[in-house]
Amino acid sequence: xxxxxxxxxTAKTVDRLxxxxxxxxxxxxxRTADGILEVAKTVLLPNTSxxxxxxxxxxxxxxxxxxxxxxxxxxxxxxxVTLDAGPEDVAVWREHGATALRRVRILRLxxxxxxxxxxxxxxxxxxxxxxxxxxxxxxxRTLRDQGYAVRTRGYHLSIGRGQTHKVLIVEQYLRHxxxxxxxxxxxxxxxxxQRYVQTFGRIVYLMRRxxxxxxxxxxxxxxxxxxxxxxxxYTRYNRPEYQDRLDEISAPPTGQPFLAMGKKxxxx
Numbered sequence: 266x267x268x269x270x271x272x273x274x275t276a277k278t279v280d281r282l283x284x285x286x287x288x289x290x291x292x293x294x295x296r297t298a299d300g301i302l303e304v305a306k307t308v309l310l311p312n313t314s315x316x317x318x319x320x321x322x323x324x325x326x327x328x329x330x331x332x333x334x335x336x337x338x339x340x341x342x343x344x345x346v347t348l349d350a351g352p353e354d355v356a357v358w359r360e361h362g363a364t365a366l367r368r369v370r371i372l373r374l375x376x377x378x379x380x381x382x383x384x385x386x387x388x389x390x391x392x393x394x395x396x397x398x399x400x401x402x403x404x405x406r407t408l409r410d411q412g413y414a415v416r417t418r419g420y421h422l423s424i425g426r427g428q429t430h431k432v433l434i435v436e437q438y439l440r441h442x443x444x445x446x447x448x449x450x451x452x453x454x455x456x457x458x459q460r461y462v463q464t465f466g467r468i469v470y471l472m473r474r475x476x477x478x479x480x481x482x483x484x485x486x487x488x489x490x491x492x493x494x495x496x497x498x499y500t501r502y503n504r505p506e507y508q509d510r511l512d513e514i515s516a517p518p519t520g521q522p523f524l525a526m527g528k529k530x531x532x533x
Contacts, residue, residue: 279318280352319349323393325383326418344383346374348393356454365452367394368404372413372430379416380488386418432494434458435465439502439510466514468495473515 280302287298316322327340350373358366371390378385387405391398405415413430428436430451437447438458448455464485471481481492502511 316345319347319351320345321348321393323378323389325378325385325389328379328382328384328416330384332419342381342383344378344381346377348374350457353454353457356456357452360448360454361452364404367396367400368408369453369457370394371401371404371415372408375416376429376431380490384416384418390417428498429491429494431461431464431491432498434461435495436498436502438462438514439498439507441510462514464491465495465498466516468492469499469511469515470517472496472499 283302283305284295284298287293287301288295293301322343322345324341325344327342330339348370354366354369357369371394374390374393375385385393387398387401390396391401394401405417408415412428412433414428430453434447434451434453437450438444442450444455444458444462447453447458451458464487467485468481468487471484476484478489478492478496482489485492499511
């Protein structure tokens with residue numbers, strides 16, 4: 266039953282609609298349609314500021330807002346975050362269940378907001394995700410116990426330069442873990458894991474060519490904070506025992522766009 270529900274949800278995503286149009290309207294083979302979709306997402310989506318399917322715009326407390334003052338007096342900022350990542354979220358729900366999906370969304374929402382200089386409260390996350398505050402608080406405690414830097418209002422300063430879930434996932438790959446093992450351990454989808462590793466590899470490629478952090482952020486389509494975290498990871502793992510993985514993922518792929526060219530909104 267659960268698999269059937271997941272199949273129906275996946276079939277109703279924008280990605281599936283695009284592929285269906287290619288297959289039925291242009292008689293493109295399904296495998297080729299998948300490749301065209303990835304090229305279109307890389308080339309076209311980075312250059313639009315409009316909300317994409319699954320994204321929402323919210324107002325959060327600014328990360329720089331001081332403590333000890335009423336919430337109404339604090340600086341606020343608008344952020345664009347990904348509430349529903351489509352097939353990636355369906356894959357998490359299918360393989361690991363609703364609790365794992367909610368925790369993946371907490372990591373994604375808090376990371377994307379902080380990249381845009383915003384911070385959610387636990388109450389914000391409870392409202393957006395339709396869960397009780399105590400449930401969100403328990404989820405965040407579990408995620409932090411697992412080593413994730415879950416940045417929320419009133420807590421992010423104590424984290425310091427703690428690692429995001431993306432960095433921790435790429436680190437496992439550099440340690441020669443397989444995508445399947447990482448997916449099982451972290452409860453993330455294979456597509457998301459492969460995307461994090463690919464983005465890290467693009468940043469390494471650009472760094473080795475002397476590209477500045479702002480330029481890397483624009484070309485790859487992530488924020489400056491993410492670029493710096495990936496560069497710190499590279500510094501830690503730029504050692505002989507990891508060069509095979511570093512060289513493998515930092516080589517530009519053949520026959521497809523390598524750079525995102527300034528993706529806006531929710532970040533990779």
